[in-house]
Amino acid sequence: GDSVTQMEGPVTLSEEAFLTINCTYTATGYPSLFWYVQYPGEGLQLLLKATKADDKGSNKGFEATYRKETTSFHLEKGSVQVSDSAVYFCALSTLAGNQFYFGTGTSLTVIP
Amino acid sequence: EAQVTQNPRYLITVTGKKLTVTCSQNMNHEYMSWYRQDPGLGLRQIYYSMNVEVTDKGDVPEGYKVSRKEKRNFPLILESPSPNQTSLYFCASSFGGRAVYEQYFGPGTRLTVT
Numbered sequence: 734g735d736s737v738t739q740m741e742g743p744v745t746l747s748e749e750a751f752l753t754i755n756c757t758y759t760a761t762g763y764p765s766l767f768w769y770v771q772y773p774g775e776g777l778q779l780l781l782k783a784t785k786a787d788d789k790g791s792n793k794g795f796e797a798t799y800r801k802e803t804t805s806f807h808l809e810k811g812s813v814q815v816s817d818s819a820v821y822f823c824a825l826s827t828l829a830g831n832q833f834y835f836g837t838g839t840s841l842t843v844i845p
Numbered sequence: 846e847a848q849v850t851q852n853p854r855y856l857i858t859v860t861g862k863k864l865t866v867t868c869s870q871n872m873n874h875e876y877m878s879w880y881r882q883d884p885g886l887g888l889r890q891i892y893y894s895m896n897v898e899v900t901d902k903g904d905v906p907e908g909y910k911v912s913r914k915e916k917r918n919f920p921l922i923l924e925s926p927s928p929n930q931t932s933l934y935f936c937a938s939s940f941g942g943r944a945v946y947e948q949y950f951g952p953g954t955r956l957t958v959t
Contacts, residue, residue, distance in 0.1 A: 765945045775953075776849075776950030776952050776953055777935070777948075779947040782947070832890060832903060833880075833890050833903075835887040835889070837885060837886060838887050838888075
């Protein structure tokens, strides 16, 4: 069945470091792909998304490109800030657009 | 303010005592869904609804029921809760009848079953 695998955490970085969180997926056809972020004590918020191959989603300095050939959707940011500390979830929506699958989440802590 | 609300936010109950967690959205969204979040497992979809009177099972539906009689409400029912249903539960809604659009999440309900 459909699934998402993302990089295990936790990840600790110094402020202004480069961030990559790996995400790969298994799905029938071409799903839509998402990154959601969860700040402490809150629900999830959409960070960015891509709905077809080679699309690049971007928001708040974060980027991810939908790579069909490697079935990947890695999250990157060039210079992280303390305020980026959160848990990041990669997710996919099935081709039919009804079911949704999340990865296990990657906790990021950015230290000053 | 556009939002998804859940009640209660925290609940401690005993095995076998039926409970309902309510979810309501004020954005006129067609799609609604319930998830549970457990350490090391991420979020897993319990049930979803693509519109009024249309519901279907997600990945982990055992032990749960839902109903969608009105567009704005999507309650989660645990007929006979068990300790393995102790978890953090999130309701979410999305524009259109599919999950390809942004999902808006509620604040979560932390349930403990003893």
